[in-house]
Amino acid sequence: MKTMLCPECDFKIEVRHTRFPHFACPRCQCEIRISRNYLLCVRLFGTSLAFLTCYLVGLRGVSLVLSGAILSLIMSGILTILGLVIAPPTIEKHIQDGSLGLR
Numbered sequence: 001m002k003t004m005l006c007p008e009c010d011f012k013i014e015v016r017h018t019r020f021p022h023f024a025c026p027r028c029q030c031e032i033r034i035s036r037n038y039l040l041c042v043r044l045f046g047t048s049l050a051f052l053t054c055y056l057v058g059l060r061g062v063s064l065v066l067s068g069a070i071l072s073l074i075m076s077g078i079l080t081i082l083g084l085v086i087a088p089p090t091i092e093k094h095i096q097d098g099s100l101g102l103r
């Protein structure tokens with residue numbers, strides 16, 4: 001199984017080390033984060049699954065939108081945690097938005 005590695009020092013990152021939105025590598029203290037593409041995919045999947053579930057249980061109109069929105073937050077959270085264990089994401093260096101990542 002693929003493991004999550006620090007992009008700076010190759011330290012093996014475990015699920016218990018991960019924080020959102022970013023965290024420090026336990027060995028080199030470099031600011032790292034879970035790949036944004038990964039989080040985006042999980043959220044899209046969670047949202048689709050949430051709305052599909054609500055639709056299949058018979059919700060329509062406003063109640064479908066409201067329930068879907070609430071359930072998608074819950075689903076995305078659960079899928080993100082499960083995903084870390086089942087399909088470990090790529091770890092990337094945390095770059096502050098609006099900067100080029102240069103020091």
Ligand SMILES: [Zn+2]
Pocket residue numbers: 006007008009010011025026027028029030
């Ligand atoms: Zn590191």
